[in-house]
Each structure stands twice: as structure tokens, then as C-alpha cells.
Amino acid sequence: MQKATADKSDPIAAQLAPVGRETVQDRVYSELRRALIGGLFEPSQVLTIRGLADALMTSTMPVREALGRLITEKALEALPNRSVRVPPITLERMDDLLRARILIEGEAIALAATRMTSRQIATIESMLGEWDEMRALKQKKDVDREVTLNQAFHFEIYRACGSAVLIPMIESLWLQSGPCIRVAIYAFSDAGEVDTAHYHRTIVKAMAAQDAKEARDALVADISRPFTFLRSKLEAEAKKGISA
Amino acid sequence: MQKATADKSDPIAAQLAPVGRETVQDRVYSELRRALIGGLFEPSQVLTIRGLADALMTSTMPVREALGRLITEKALEALPNRSVRVPPITLERMDDLLRARILIEGEAIALAATRMTSRQIATIESMLGEWDEMRALKQKKDVDREVTLNQAFHFEIYRACGSAVLIPMIESLWLQSGPCIRVAIYAFSDAGEVDTAHYHRTIVKAMAAQDAKEARDALVADISRPFTFLRSKLEAEAKKGISA
DNA sequence: TTATTTGATTTGTGATCACACTTGCATTGA
DNA sequence: TCAATGCAAGTGTGATCACAAATCAAATAA
Incomplete structure (x- = not known):
């Protein structure tokens, strides 16, 4: 026609x-x-x-x-x-964002744990290798690639939860916490080792075993880390910089 | 100038x-x-x-x-x-929306249960009276007023949860489920009694007792009702209207 | 009669313009 | 010197225009 x-x-x-x-x-x-x-x-x-x-x-x-x-x-x-x-970072907002992310992303990964195909699990498993690869030549801290890889890993899982409602909400949460995360990752790089790969490995193991509770706990540990780190950093700054 | x-x-x-x-x-x-x-x-x-x-x-x-x-x-x-x-209604989407609403609004009311002031509890308690008042002259089913009152009641509670992140998400969920709800309420009115007031009374009682678990359960019962009702209605229509 | 094509209307998209408001700086006055 | 006034550049907002794509309808051909 x-x-x-x-x-x-x-x-x-x-x-x-x-x-x-x-x-x-x-x-x-x-x-x-x-x-x-x-x-x-x-x-x-x-x-x-x-x-x-x-x-x-x-x-x-x-x-x-x-x-x-x-x-x-x-x-x-x-x-x-x-x-x-861009919204400024405050301690209240960080806690608020983290709580919402634990709630919603935790639910999403629990749903995904029982729905991921072996094909999808193989995909996220292969992503683990990229972390090692990146650590190998880590003379240059490639924050952009870290962020991108981390995002790809998480959303490959979330997509498997099968909820057209939860996924946009998670995207919105990432959008809101993006600025905080970047600051936290920079602080991480200064402070020491980036052990994201370890947490992701734990997540993959739980997903492979279809253990929803274990997966949720591992995810909470993963996403809480930059927030708690940045929180202590901000508290320290607030303490010494009360005059400002 | x-x-x-x-x-x-x-x-x-x-x-x-x-x-x-x-x-x-x-x-x-x-x-x-x-x-x-x-x-x-x-x-x-x-x-x-x-x-x-x-x-x-x-x-x-x-x-x-x-x-x-x-x-x-x-x-x-x-x-x-x-x-x-306007997005069409499907069974999958309804289940998806209800699950997200139970998750997020349940969390919000649990938070609010420990934070509501007696002033705020008095406010939602006074709203119960309006339901009775409306039932008194219910010869005309005032769906608009039902929707407005129901919304005011719930958001008076959600506002008390103190989360600037959760509340916009709840608003988004109400926005998405609005068309479904309207259809469900019309079906309700045809089917029989509107007993929203009973569910809201249970919620108020739990909030007054600062019982987070009880409040969450009562809320889940309240918001699940139109969805399960509409679900059975849609399933019946789908069964007899397969040819269409 | 039915299918296809062609033309007119509708609609979303992007650009530009006009206006009101804000902000920042310089000039002027005390 | 300092505060206040006035001017100018910058910015968001709303309206309008130009254009391309889609939709619809009528007309034509099979």
C-alpha cells in the first residue's frame, strides 16, 4: 500500500x-x-x-x-x-538514592535470578574478563571505561527481570546518582584498589546458581560501596570545613 | 528599561x-x-x-x-x-505496575509509619469522614471525587516518608496506572459497593499505632483490589472475545 | 467491485523571532 | 570609598513559520 x-x-x-x-x-x-x-x-x-x-x-x-x-x-x-x-550532592540525598536503589535494583535482580537464560549468564560472565583485562594495563585509570562497563554489566542483568516498569525507574536512579558515582570513583582511584570485579564475580556466581537472595545481597554490597565511601569522605570534609 | x-x-x-x-x-x-x-x-x-x-x-x-x-x-x-x-492496558502491564507499586509504595508507607506526626495522622483520619459523607449521597457515583480523595489520602501519607526520591517515582506509577484505575472504578461501581473507606480505616489504624508491617499489609490490600478486579474482568473478556 | 495511485490535509520537528526577566557591570551620586 | 542607579548583555519562554513525513480521500484503472 x-x-x-x-x-x-x-x-x-x-x-x-x-x-x-x-x-x-x-x-x-x-x-x-x-x-x-x-x-x-x-x-x-x-x-x-x-x-x-x-x-x-x-x-x-x-x-x-x-x-x-x-x-x-x-x-x-x-x-x-x-x-x-545538576543537583548538588548532599548526605541526605545520597542516603535517599542508595535506599531507593537497594529497594528497586534489589527487586530487579531477584526477579532476574530466576529468569536469566544460560546465554545471558554467559554474557555477564564474559564481562568479568574485561575487568581483569583493564586491571592489567591500569597505569592509566580509565574512569570512562569503568563506568561504561559497570553500567553494561548491571543493565544486562536488569533487562532480564522482564519488567518494563522497573527498568526505566532504575535508569532514572542511575541518572540521578551519576554525578555522585563519578566523584566516588575518582576518590576510589586515589584511595586504592578498584575491586569492582570481585563484587561482580559474586553476583555472577549467585545468578548462575539462580539464588535470588544471594544475588540481592551481593548487589547491595556492590552498589553500596561507592556511596558509603563518598559518605565518609563528605563527612570528613564537612567536619574540617565547617567554617565554609 | x-x-x-x-x-x-x-x-x-x-x-x-x-x-x-x-x-x-x-x-x-x-x-x-x-x-x-x-x-x-x-x-x-x-x-x-x-x-x-x-x-x-x-x-x-x-x-x-x-x-x-x-x-x-x-x-x-x-x-x-x-x-x-495513552498506553493500552494489557494483563502483563497491569501485573508489572501492581508489583512495582506494592514494592515502592509499601516501602514509603513503612517509612512514613515511624515518621508521621500526630498532626498528620489527624489529617488522614479526618479524610475518612469524607468517604462516609460521600456514601451518604451516593445516588450519583462521583468517580472524580473518589479519585481525588483517594489520591489526597495516599499522598498525605507518602509525603511523610521523607524521601525526595521515592515520591516522584510513586507519582510516576500513579500516572501510569491512572487509566487502568479509572476503568476499574467504573467496573466497581457497576459491580457493587465501594468499600475504599474500610481499607483506609485499617491503614489509619496501623499508622496511628506506628505499626509499619501492618500498614504495609493494609496498603497492599488497598491498592491490589482494583487491579485484581480489573484483571478478572479482562480475563473474562479475553475468554469470550478470542475471535476479536 | 476492488485495488492502486495521486493529491490534499494533517501532524510532528526544527529553526527563528519577539518579549520579559535576570544578571552583571559601569557610571554616578553621596 | 562605597552604595545606588541605570544600562547592556544574556537567558528562558512562547509563538510562528517552513519543511518533511504520514494519513486520509477521492479518483482512476483493472
Whole structure:
């Protein structure tokens, strides 16, 4: 029908952009999302529409829509000045985020534990090797790759939980805790060893055994670590910097 | 200049809208949000930007931003046609939503159980009276008022949980389950008695006793009811309407 | 009659413009 | 010297326009 005519009249153009031509607005949204999860923006940093539009080489229109969406996800914050910024880190907010993540991601991994196929388990198992590989040449602390790999590992599991409701909520939580995590990972690198691989190994073992409770506990230990670390760091700073 | 002259020439107008002039976009967003939670849109209904702009007496600009925000909250659905619609009801989605609501709202009420002030408990207790009052003159089934009152009751409790992370998630869940709930309440009204007040009374009793476990159980019973009812209704329809 | 094509209308998307408000800086006054 | 006023640049918001894609309808051909 209409599709047939389009195919007949211009099959080549249809081939070039066959399925879902992505809109500029989606591209901008994904870009900002990735930057936020990766912690490329600093907490309390203010973002301007025109500034981002220039940086992303587009007009203001897609940017303002993307910012609006990120604000509703609480990934950004709308100030009364009508300007938007990355939410600042506070101890209360960190505890709040961690509690929500334990609750929801814990539920997701428990669901996934009984649903993951051996194919999917093999996938996350293969990801463990990349940590060792990265540790081998760790003269350069590649924080970006750490963040990316960690994200891929977790969401490969969460996707298996089979809940179209929980997964977007987890994405929103990662978006909100992104800036904190980046700060924590930097602090980690200074402090000592990055033993993410160990925690992930424990998770994989539990998933392979289809042990939901064990998997949940291992996950809680994994995601709590950067938060508790950053918490002690912030408390120490607050103690010595009360004057500020 | 333009501002100074405006302020000097018309200080009274400045008084009338002094503090937070709300943007049109926020008004549109709130409006659509209320309509969705209240179930004023039917599942699978498609919404057009220009149509809503006309209905809300504004241009397309605020509407498209509001729609974008609602899509990221999964309150609306973006079709590959680039048109948006209210997500259709499926059994899988209903179960998914109910599980998430039990998980998150259950946690919120458990937190609130230990934090509610006697002032807040008095508030929700006073809300019980409104149910009786409404039942007294229930010749006309006022679904809108039921929805509003139910929402006010629950969120008065959730607000007390003290989590700036959980509450937006609960709002998102209500947004997503709004269309289902409306259908369920209509079915309720046909089927028989609306005994929401009984469930709410049990909740208030648990909150007054600061019994987190009891409160969670009572809440689960309350929010599960419309879902299980609608579920059986949908299953019956699916059984007899396989041909369709 | 039915299927196909073609043209008109509708719709989303992106860009641009106009306006109001905020912010920051410089000039002016005490 | 310091505070206050006034001006200018910057920013968000809303409206409008231009364009491409989709949808619908009528007309035509098989």
C-alpha cells in the first residue's frame, strides 16, 4: 500500500533511512543522558540552553525539550531563576538514592535470578574478563571505561527481570546518582584498589546458581560501596570545613 | 528599561503576580497530569499536539514540551509514527505496575509509619469522614471525587516518608496506572459497593499505632483490589472475545 | 467491485523571532 | 570609598513559520 509505493518509487532512500530516523531531540537527549550517568557534569553546575545548543551543534529547540525531560526525571533541577543545574550532592540525598536503589535494583535482580537464560549468564560472565583485562594495563585509570562497563554489566542483568516498569525507574536512579558515582570513583582511584570485579564475580556466581537472595545481597554490597565511601569522605570534609 | 518602566508604570499588576509566575508549560503539564491520573483519557487514545493546544487555549510549544516529559515518565507512549497515545492496558502491564507499586509504595508507607506526626495522622483520619459523607449521597457515583480523595489520602501519607526520591517515582506509577484505575472504578461501581473507606480505616489504624508491617499489609490490600478486579474482568473478556 | 495511485490535509520537528526577566557591570551620586 | 542607579548583555519562554513525513480521500484503472 502506501509503504509499497514508497518502496517502489524510491527504494534506495528507503534503505538509507529505513526504520526509525532518529530525531535531533532524541540524539540530544541521549547525549545529555550519557553525560549525566557518566558524571561528565559536575554537581551544582548550571546548564544553559543556548550553551548546550552550541556545544551539540543544533538549535535551542531540541535542547530545551531534552532539558525538560531530564528535569522531570530529577536528573536535573529547575531553579526558581528558571535556570537549570545538576543537583548538588548532599548526605541526605545520597542516603535517599542508595535506599531507593537497594529497594528497586534489589527487586530487579531477584526477579532476574530466576529468569536469566544460560546465554545471558554467559554474557555477564564474559564481562568479568574485561575487568581483569583493564586491571592489567591500569597505569592509566580509565574512569570512562569503568563506568561504561559497570553500567553494561548491571543493565544486562536488569533487562532480564522482564519488567518494563522497573527498568526505566532504575535508569532514572542511575541518572540521578551519576554525578555522585563519578566523584566516588575518582576518590576510589586515589584511595586504592578498584575491586569492582570481585563484587561482580559474586553476583555472577549467585545468578548462575539462580539464588535470588544471594544475588540481592551481593548487589547491595556492590552498589553500596561507592556511596558509603563518598559518605565518609563528605563527612570528613564537612567536619574540617565547617567554617565554609 | 522595559522592565523598569513596566514596574513603575504598573506596580499593582506586579503585586498581583509577584512571586512565582507559573509558566504556561507548567500549567499544561499539570493539566495533562491530572487528566491522566484521573483517567480522563482512554487507553490507546492518541493525542495530537495541535489538538491539545487548541483545547488548552495555547500554542503548540508548551504542549509538545509537556508531552515529551510525560513520555519519559512512561505516562504516554511514543509510537514509531511519531504520534503519541495513552498506553493500552494489557494483563502483563497491569501485573508489572501492581508489583512495582506494592514494592515502592509499601516501602514509603513503612517509612512514613515511624515518621508521621500526630498532626498528620489527624489529617488522614479526618479524610475518612469524607468517604462516609460521600456514601451518604451516593445516588450519583462521583468517580472524580473518589479519585481525588483517594489520591489526597495516599499522598498525605507518602509525603511523610521523607524521601525526595521515592515520591516522584510513586507519582510516576500513579500516572501510569491512572487509566487502568479509572476503568476499574467504573467496573466497581457497576459491580457493587465501594468499600475504599474500610481499607483506609485499617491503614489509619496501623499508622496511628506506628505499626509499619501492618500498614504495609493494609496498603497492599488497598491498592491490589482494583487491579485484581480489573484483571478478572479482562480475563473474562479475553475468554469470550478470542475471535476479536 | 476492488485495488492502486495521486493529491490534499494533517501532524510532528526544527529553526527563528519577539518579549520579559535576570544578571552583571559601569557610571554616578553621596 | 562605597552604595545606588541605570544600562547592556544574556537567558528562558512562547509563538510562528517552513519543511518533511504520514494519513486520509477521492479518483482512476483493472
